[in-house]
Amino acid sequence: xxxxxxxxxxxxxxxxxxxxxxxxxxxxxxxxxxxxxxxxxxxxxxxxxxxxxxxxxxxxxxxxxxxxxxxxxxxxxxxxxxxxxxxxxxxxxxxxxxxxxxxxxxxxxxxxxxxxxxxxxxxxxxxxxxxxxxxxxxxxxxxxxxxxxxxxxxxxxxxxxxxxxxxxxxxxxxxxxxxxxxxxxxxxxxxxxxxxxxxxxxxxxxxxxxxxxxxxxxxxxxxxxxxxxxxxxxxxxxxxxxxxxxxxxxxxxxxxxxxxxxxxxxxxxxxxxxxxxxxxxxxxxxxxxxxxxxxxxxxxxxxxxxxxxxxxxxxxxxxxxxxxxxxxxxxxxxxxxxxxxxxxxxxxxxxxxxxxxxxxxxxxxxxxxxxxxxxxxxxxxxxxxxxxxxxxxxxxxxxxxxxxxxxxxxxxxxxxxxxxxxxxxxxxxxxxxxxxxxxxxxxxxxxxxxxxxxxxxxxxxxxxxxxxxxxx
Ligand SMILES: Nc1ncnc2c1ncn2[C@@H]1O[C@H](COP(=O)(O)OP(=O)(O)O)[C@@H](O)[C@H]1O
Ligand SMILES: [Mg+2]
Numbered sequence: 001x002x003x004x005x006x007x008x009x010x011x012x013x014x015x016x017x018x019x020x021x022x023x024x025x026x027x028x029x030x031x032x033x034x035x036x037x038x039x040x041x042x043x044x045x046x047x048x049x050x051x052x053x054x055x056x057x058x059x060x061x062x063x064x065x066x067x068x069x070x071x072x073x074x075x076x077x078x079x080x081x082x083x084x085x086x087x088x089x090x091x092x093x094x095x096x097x098x099x100x101x102x103x104x105x106x107x108x109x110x111x112x113x114x115x116x117x118x119x120x121x122x123x124x125x126x127x128x129x130x131x132x133x134x135x136x137x138x139x140x141x142x143x144x145x146x147x148x149x150x151x152x153x154x155x156x157x158x159x160x161x162x163x164x165x166x167x168x169x170x171x172x173x174x175x176x177x178x179x180x181x182x183x184x185x186x187x188x189x190x191x192x193x194x195x196x197x198x199x200x201x202x203x204x205x206x207x208x209x210x211x212x213x214x215x216x217x218x219x220x221x222x223x224x225x226x227x228x229x230x231x232x233x234x235x236x237x238x239x240x241x242x243x244x245x246x247x248x249x250x251x252x253x254x255x256x257x258x259x260x261x262x263x264x265x266x267x268x269x270x271x272x273x274x275x276x277x278x279x280x281x282x283x284x285x286x287x288x289x290x291x292x293x294x295x296x297x298x299x300x301x302x303x304x305x306x307x308x309x310x311x312x313x314x315x316x317x318x319x320x321x322x323x324x325x326x327x328x329x330x331x332x333x334x335x336x337x338x339x340x341x342x343x344x345x346x347x348x349x350x351x352x353x354x355x356x357x358x359x360x361x362x363x364x365x366x367x368x369x370x371x372x373x374x375x376x377x378x379x380x381x382x383x384x385x386x387x388x389x390x391x392x393x394x395x396x397x398x399x400x401x402x403x404x405x406x407x408x409x410x411x412x413x414x415x416x417x418x419x420x421x422x423x424x425x426x427x428x429x430x431x432x433x434x435x436x437x438x439x440x441x442x443x444x445x446x447x448x449x450x451x452x453x454x455x456x457x458x459x460x461x462x463x464x465x466x467x468x469x470x471x472x
Contacts (some may be wrong), residue, residue: 045110048073049091051103054251054295058109059091065111072112076102081112081131083252085296093296097131097252117260118143119241119267124211127228127242130256135244154319161322161329163356166387167208170448172455173440174203176396177376178359179387182208182274183322183329186381187282187351189336190361190373196335197223199361199372200278201231202444203333204240210273210328212240215261217254218284221246227280231444247284251295254288262319265330273328277320283337286313286347302346310346314354357381370437377404392453399436406433435463 046060058071061084065071069084071094082096094109117132122142127135134141163183168175180186188196197219204212214232216224224244228237241264245257258279265277279285289309290300298306320332334355336348352358359379366373377400381387388396406429412418413430420427439459442449449455 043110045108046092048103048105048107048109051100051105054291055085055093055095056100056103057091058094061092061109061111062087062089065092070112070114071109073103073107073109075100081115085292095250095252095292095295097250097256099250115256117263119264123241123264125238125240127244128260130243130245130249130253130260132260155321155324155327159324161325163322163383164386166383167206167331168450168452169203169206169208170450171199171202171372172442172449172452173372173374173376174359175449175452176392176440176456177374177384177400178357178379178381179384179392180331180357180381181383181387182331183320184356184381184383185317185320185332185334185354186357186359187334187336187355188359188361189338189348189352191338191363194361194363194366195371195373196337196361197227197280198231198444199359199374200280200333200335201227201233201236202372202442204232204276204278205236205444205448206276207448208274209276209331210239211265211268212236212276212278213261213265213268214240214242215258215277215279216242216244216246217257217279217281218245218247218287219280221248233444245288251288251291254284255292258282258285258316262316262330266319269323269328269330271328272326275328275330277330277332279332279334281335281337282313282351283335283347285316289313305346310350313347313351317351317354356383370441371443372440374440376400377407395453402429403433403436405429432460435460 044061044064046058048056049059050057061071065084065087067084067087070081071084072079072081074080080096080098080100082094082100084092085095086093096103115131119132120142126138126141128141129135132141161183163181165182166179167182169180174180178186188199190196204214214228216227219227224246228240228242232240241261243257243261243264245254247254261277261279265275268275286305286309289312290305293306293308294300294304298308301307302310317332317334320330322329334351336351336358338345338348357380359381360375361373362375362378363373365375384396385393402425405426409418409426409429418426420430436456439456
């Protein structure tokens with residue numbers, strides 16, 4: 001050891017300037033510098049001691065790794081990686097990213113540098129998996145330039161710009177009743193098949209955004225293709241990065257996809273883009289988080305969900321929002337699956353608290369063929385106050401009151417227990433609400449609405465049952 005020290009000092013002190021550029025001593029010095037740091041050139045490793053369907057144990061890494069570190073190993077079908085999800089005295093538990101039925105006992109496992117997602121302008125228009133590898137047929141992805149700066153940080157609450165610049169989504173029922181602002185986080189709540197994904201795609205087509213990042217978690221493969229090619233459409237896809245983890249991928253990939261999507265969104269936000277992040281669905285993300293946490297031994301607390309699920313979800317959503325001065329913003333629209341009429345679903349409950357608003361879709365409305373099946377009475381945008389002009393707010397309130405009157409009396413009217421002419425307000429509601437409903441119907445291929453209030457007024461007028469717009 002001492003001898004090495006002495007000779008290396010001598011080497012370091014050799015006056016480099018006096019040597020020719022191709023002198024072997026210089027090459028030797030370069031090699032020496034590479035290996036000078038302690039541990040350089042060596043990879044920490046261990047060996048597999050137990051294998052189960054979704055996890056395996058590795059001995060020899062306990063003292064040198066941290067939670068979330070990525071390890072690499074060789075399966076029969078090539079190099080694979082996984083993440084350390086639990087550390088014990090004797091061994092660590094690794095959850096592989098891909099199915100690993102070819103792992104054998106005693107197999108070596110090495111600590112890897114980790115998955116580094118370095119997005120690039122050229123990612124727009126592309127679809128990637130949770131590890132940032134291309135999954136479309138457009139060839140390799142351009143590698144982003146690693147600037148050496150650390151991963152983007154979530155701005156502190158006080159450094160953030162305020163959320164107060166409204167934008168139009170082009171979807172009339174949203175822009176009238178639950179108008180949104182840049183940097184807002186909003187949830188679309190509904191059972192399955194009620195139109196969440198379709199509404200998300202329509203919102204993604206809003207002109208208001210420079211870049212759209214779509215995270216599709218736990219969907220079937222066929223649905224993903226339909227969503228990207230038909231529902232989102234070519235025009236929006238050109239500025240979209242899709243991050244996909246389908247239902248047949250491991251829980252680790254499904255858990256990771258929203259994180260990767262957020263990383264991409266942060267990249268574009270820091271370059272000044274107004275980014276829309278669409279996550280479909282957060283419930284499936286919660287399922288993946290649950291699967292991984294339970295597999296690594298965490299006890300379930302609420303309906304089978306371990307506690308960490310309810311800290312991981314806010315941590316992810318907190319990364320959306322407005323950026324610091326000069327940066328762009330990340331507006332997040334996420335879908336939440338509400339099974340049946342289960343309003344006590346712990347995921348829906350906890351997510352509702354983190355969001356700045358929720359849009360509720362109802363099966364009964366969809367069954368009437370009224371799409372998007374939004375119930376405006378149950379939907380709230382906490383930033384609507386900032387988004388509406390005064391006259392728009394007044395009109396929206398009047399429309400809500402009328403719709404509420406109409407829906408409350410539906411049964412009475414069906415029974416024939418109401419006679420027209422006794423209540424002028426109700427008469428007006430009965431006349432106009434069906435026309436309003438008609439005006440709010442919109443499908444993905446329909447033209448977007450630039451002034452939803454004007455569109456609505458025009459529609460009512462065309463039916464010659466005018467509702468007067470308040471003076472501006
Ligand atoms: N805006 C819409 N216009 C017409 N049909 C719609 C609309 N939204 C949803 N649908 C219908 O509902 C079906 C299910 O919608 P989808 O968005 O896949 O629901 P979810 O994501 O909630 O499961 C679609 O296949 C379509 O037939
Ligand atoms: Mg869907």
